Amino acid sequence: MNTPNPSHYLLLFRHPQNAPEPTPAEMERIFGQWMNWMKSMKARGQFVDANRLDDAGAVLRPLPGATVSDGPFVEAKEVVGGYVIVTAGSLAEAIEIGRGCPGIALGSTIVEVRPVEPLPSL
Amino acid sequence: MVRRTLAPGRFSAQVSLVNAGPPDAPAAAPASTGVANVVDHLFRRESGRLVAILAARLGAANLQLAEDVVQDALLRAMQVWPFTGVPDNPSAWLLQTARNRAFDVLRRHRTLTEKIPAVAPLIEETARDAFAAPAPQFEDEIADSQLRMMFACCHPRLAPEAQVALILKTLCGFGEREIAAAFLATEAAIVKRLVRARKQLRDARIAVDLPPAAELAPRVEAVLTALYLLFNEGYKASHGDSLLRADLCAEAIRLANLLAAHLVGNRPETHALLALLHFHASRLPARTADDGSLLVLAAQDRLRWDRRQIACGIAHLDQSAAGVRVTRWHLEAGIAACHALAPDFAHTDWPHILELYDELLTIDPSPVVALNRAITLARVRGAEAGLRALAGLPQRPLGRYHLFHATSAQLLLDAGRPAEAAAALRRALALVVLPAERQLLEARLAALTEPPGAR
Numbered sequence: 001m002n003t004p005n006p007s008h009y010l011l012l013f014r015h016p017q018n019a020p021e022p023t024p025a026e027m028e029r030i031f032g033q034w035m036n037w038m039k040s041m042k043a044r045g046q047f048v049d050a051n052r053l054d055d056a057g058a059v060l061r062p063l064p065g066a067t068v069s070d071g072p073f074v075e076a077k078e079v080v081g082g083y084v085i086v087t088a089g090s091l092a093e094a095i096e097i098g099r100g101c102p103g104i105a106l107g108s109t110i111v112e113v114r115p116v117e118p119l120p121s122l
Numbered sequence: 123m124v125r126r127t128l129a130p131g132r133f134s135a136q137v138s139l140v141n142a143g144p145p146d147a148p149a150a151a152p153a154s155t156g157v158a159n160v161v162d163h164l165f166r167r168e169s170g171r172l173v174a175i176l177a178a179r180l181g182a183a184n185l186q187l188a189e190d191v192v193q194d195a196l197l198r199a200m201q202v203w204p205f206t207g208v209p210d211n212p213s214a215w216l217l218q219t220a221r222n223r224a225f226d227v228l229r230r231h232r233t234l235t236e237k238i239p240a241v242a243p244l245i246e247e248t249a250r251d252a253f254a255a256p257a258p259q260f261e262d263e264i265a266d267s268q269l270r271m272m273f274a275c276c277h278p279r280l281a282p283e284a285q286v287a288l289i290l291k292t293l294c295g296f297g298e299r300e301i302a303a304a305f306l307a308t309e310a311a312i313v314k315r316l317v318r319a320r321k322q323l324r325d326a327r328i329a330v331d332l333p334p335a336a337e338l339a340p341r342v343e344a345v346l347t348a349l350y351l352l353f354n355e356g357y358k359a360s361h362g363d364s365l366l367r368a369d370l371c372a373e374a375i376r377l378a379n380l381l382a383a384h385l386v387g388n389r390p391e392t393h394a395l396l397a398l399l400h401f402h403a404s405r406l407p408a409r410t411a412d413d414g415s416l417l418v419l420a421a422q423d424r425l426r427w428d429r430r431q432i433a434c435g436i437a438h439l440d441q442s443a444a445g446v447r448v449t450r451w452h453l454e455a456g457i458a459a460c461h462a463l464a465p466d467f468a469h470t471d472w473p474h475i476l477e478l479y480d481e482l483l484t485i486d487p488s489p490v491v492a493l494n495r496a497i498t499l500a501r502v503r504g505a506e507a508g509l510r511a512l513a514g515l516p517q518r519p520l521g522r523y524h525l526f527h528a529t530s531a532q533l534l535l536d537a538g539r540p541a542e543a544a545a546a547l548r549r550a551l552a553l554v555v556l557p558a559e560r561q562l563l564e565a566r567l568a569a570l571t572e573p574p575g576a577r
Contacts, residue, residue, distance in 0.1 A: 021193070023297020027200040028165035034204035052205035082205055 008048060008116040009094035011084045011101070013109050033102035041086060046097055052082040078110065091115055165196050168216050169295030171264050176220060177292065178267035178330045182274050182323040187224065189292065195219035268293060269384050272377060274323060274330045276344040284319040285348045286355065291316055294373045304355050304370055332386050342387060346395045346451065349374045349381075353399050357406070358556070368406065375399050390445035394452040397438035401458035404431035416558045420467040432462045453482040472501040489520045497529055505536035524553040528563060535570070544570045
């Protein structure tokens with residue numbers, strides 16, 4: 001991943017846990033829309049990095065007694081499925097990129113857009 | 123984490139449906155919005171191939187397990203590939219993923235497997251062998267598994283409607299929602315039908331295998347019949363999504379080709395069925411007018427018939443002539459060929475079609491064949507002859523069939539008896555189900571009952 005700079009924004013994808021299971025034809029359509037979105041970000045030079053986050057994981061809580069739950073999302077009712085880092089001229093522009101996420105139109109994804117704070121220069 | 127529970131007595135995939143990547147709610151998914159499919163039908167096609175290969179390896183008793191782990195692998199692909207890109211060999215990736223899931227299920231439920239010691243090691247062993255298949259055989263094995271699965275799905279112990287639903291689910295990768303839409307049934311009814319079919323497969327110990335030589339002819343016949351039904355579900359006058367219906371027709375032809383390409387299925391009657399399906403498919407683009415209304419054969423623009431389909435039909439008709447036995451598929455393909463090759467409706471070789479119907483009636487003395495024969499007879503010997511033939515048919519099942527009354531109406535009109543024709547049309551309208559057919563009948567009735575000069 002590139003060094004964070006003022007123009008980098010994180011798009012974090014949250015998915016609800018109770019979505020009905022898509023059929024293969026539906027998966028194909030959804031998958032195609034995500035691929036097209038990723039491609040379009042790359043074509044416009046906005047794409048910096050992306051990763052999917054695995055289902056496995058744990059949540060450590062400070063109180064009481066450092067609770068460990070078997071998944072990061074047990075109480076959250078939604079799952080962080082992955083992230084994309086984009087480069088954009090402003091937060092507004094990054095939000096506009098995030099709006100292109102097909103999961104928003106499909107009503108199944110919450111996209112959190114956060115500016116990556118640059119390291120203080122020495 | 124959402125997981126399918128493990129029902130006692132059967133293996134079920136451990137499914138974590140929603141906790142990664144982009145698992146978008148299909149309910150909210152709009153119809154295709156013109157976004158190009160990245161890989162055309164990859165998911166659906168792979169679903170059918172992988173379920174077949176896993177079921178062939180794990181046995182029909184584990185069909186549910188095979189379906190679950192394949193669904194799981196596809197979900198993973200949908201979630202991961204947008205981030206990682208499509209792997210070089212998506213099929214191998216999916217098989218590997220499905221295989222790992224199957225192992226997980228077996229491992230995690232060791233306590234359960236220990237309770238049925240006779241079965242558990244066998245399954246685990248089969249599962250291990252299953253994926254040791256060397257790569258060069260992969261494509262052959264897939265084709266072979268699909269064929270074996272086809273014979274299992276079309277086993278005579280299963281009801282015909284269960285057979286077609288099972289084919290769509292396991293070999294074509296259709297979801298319950300899509301099968302329900304194709305059959306005009308509820309999703310719950312289809313789920314139930316599939317559960318029953320899987321149970322019958324298990325209880326009757328039906329092997330996912332090619333039939334023994336002695337049973338081959340009737341078992342191939344069962345497959346042909348099921349594929350014909352599958353095609354008809356798609357070909358039926360328009361209900362629901364036209365893309366979905368075209369898919370059903372295409373799947374029936376794909377599976378029939380798969381059968382014809384294999385030693386056990388490469389028989390004259392298979393080619394006869396293929397010829398029939400191709401001839402029918404050639405008319406698909408011409409069957410509806412621009413406004414979506416149905417067009418009968420006489421009204422179709424023959425320039426819109428698909429010439430490539432007709433050419434395929436002719437090629438298979440040639441190959442079907444190799445045997446000595448004339449089957450119903452041969453005769454129906456022959457009739458379809460007469461229509462496909464006629465320059466226009468008026469110049470159709472009706473006397474030849476009548477001969478073929480006469481012969482078909484001796485093999486399949488069904489009321490529907492008799493009805494079609496009467497229509498042809500009217501073309502050859504006049505409307506009154508057709509009406510006499512209709513009058514001679516058993517009223518019992520045919521009286522409840524809208525096409526019987528619609529046919530009567532047409533012949534009565536041709537015979538110059540419009541009042542009786544209108545009455546017959548009203549009887550047809552009381553029975554018709556499909557909206558497009560209703561529209562057609564209503565238009566005819568309106569034309570009959572409007573005062574002259576109104577149109």
